[in-house]
Amino acid sequence: MEDTYGDGGRGSSRASDVESGGGELSAPRLRVDTPERAGLDATELGHLVREVRDLTTGERPWAAGVVAVAGRGPVIAVREAAGWAVRYVSYDPQTDAGVELPPAERVPMTVDTPFDLASLTKLFTSVAAVQQIERGTLGIDARVGAYLPEFRGAAEHGITVRQLLTHTSGLRPELPLYDCPDDTARLALLRAEAPTGQPGTYLYSDLNMLLLQFVLERVTGRTLDVLVHEGITRPLGMTSTRFGPCPGAAATEDQRRPWAKADRGMLRGVVHDENAWALGGVAGHAGLFGSGRDLAVFCRTLLAGGAYGPARILGPDFVELLLTPPGLGFAVDQPWFMGELACRGAAGHTGFTGTSLVLDPATDTFLVLLANTVHPRRRPPDSRPRAAAATHLARAVCPRP
Incomplete structure (x- = not known):
């Protein structure tokens, strides 16, 4: 399990150790720091973290594993991973339960684990x-x-x-x-x-x-994968975000009929969406893999008017065009997954595999919640945990001096 406000022993959490942009035209890069430095209430974020951890526990958890990254401005105040990137070897329809791997063969979730982003691809x-x-x-x-x-x-x-x-x-x-x-x-x-x-x-x-x-x-x-790489992920340094295959990704579904649309077995590192798979893994609606940190960079870039470090991928007016209701690709003010952030003009999206992100220009906050909710098989969607996490972030916002 990861540390609440740090790197869980996998890297430095000191602001001085995190790269920042140089030069007058550079937009600040993200750094990991305390909630107080971000202008966020630590107690409210503590509730968020505890609830995220609880999502992976019990006989029928909401998800096998979860990663949460949240912050305000250029500060990441929460980097949390819980549960398993790979927990099950298959799904047993007779017992309606996953067949668990032996503990030694399971793969723990980390803050750097890539996920099948599913419909978050639409944002790119x-x-x-x-x-x-x-x-x-x-x-x-x-x-x-x-x-x-x-x-x-x-x-x-x-x-x-x-x-x-x-x-x-x-x-x-x-x-x-x-x-x-x-x-x-x-x-x-x-x-x-x-x-x-x-x-x-x-x-x-x-x-x-x-x-x-x-x-x-x-x-x-040019093909879509080239457009995304050259125009978005490479200039922003989003090194874990790419179209598959992605061998180290969190597992998704034991994909079989009748609950799925194809018979492919337990999936890991190949796109879950059946149509994206049929199209070779590169599709406008699904196919990207990425990590929580990378998506935090994506959110920060849009909150900063299209710039991150020395890179600019859009002008401020065109970022505003993306995020102004009803939004271009982005959903705007959707309480069903944004919770109390929805009343402030927040924008974001969800993905079928259990992924979501929300960014709120009014408070300069962002929340990335990645989960493999379809591992070992798909269930009716339940976005209440997403909405709850977003509400904790909304309530954590402190007035800035």
Whole structure:
């Protein structure tokens, strides 16, 4: 188990030991320090930490393992890991329980463990899109058909880039690409897909980010994984964030029918999402792996107006465009997973595997909560622990002098 406010013996927690940006144009880098130095109440954060630890205990824990990273401004005040990155060898449907590995073979969770980020991938796709909007190579209100005329379903109904980013295209939540025999069949299915809902009405859909991926690859001539690496993760020093495979990641599901959509066995280090897997692991809606610290850097960058250290990935006006309600890719003010942060203009997202992040520009705070809730198998989603953790962070905010 990790130390509450330090590195759990895996690194220094002294502010002087953490790299900071140099030069007048550099934005401060994150450092690990005390809650007081962050302007946060230590007692409230203590409640957050204890509840995070409790999420991995009992006969049917909320998750096999959890990592929480929280802070304010450039200070990380909580870095906590609990439970197991790998606890089960399989799932037994007869007993509706996981078959545990012998204790010596389990893999403990650490603050550096990478996770299958699932739908948090959508945030990176959204940032990559807004980067192209900032550069003038992509029009936010341009029609998808202007870039992808062969996607006749989207073209004929006038779907726009903004509608993809705000989940208002009318496209259904997903397609069974995992059942197609080959890439040709998968592409044909996507190209023919037309809205099933009323365009302009919110309907969350993985297909929005898949189409956005194709748009980005068409206008830039580069694949999505290259766009994310070159435009986001490399300049920000997010060295653990990449599309899979990721052998050291926390395990996810013993993926089998009928509860899943494919028969793949216990998954670790390969994308959990069946459609992203069918597409080779790189998809606009899922496929990224990353650590809590890396996502804290991502949050800090957006809270700082698009800059981190000497790097800038977006201008402040375009960060504001991302986070202004209803948000571009980001969900804004959603109490079901943001708790009491939701009333302040917070933005963030969740992922099916148990991942989430929230950043609150009003208080300059962020919370990353990563868990392998689908290990050893998926359950009905329960975001109450996410909301509770975010509420503790909201209540921890102290007035700044």
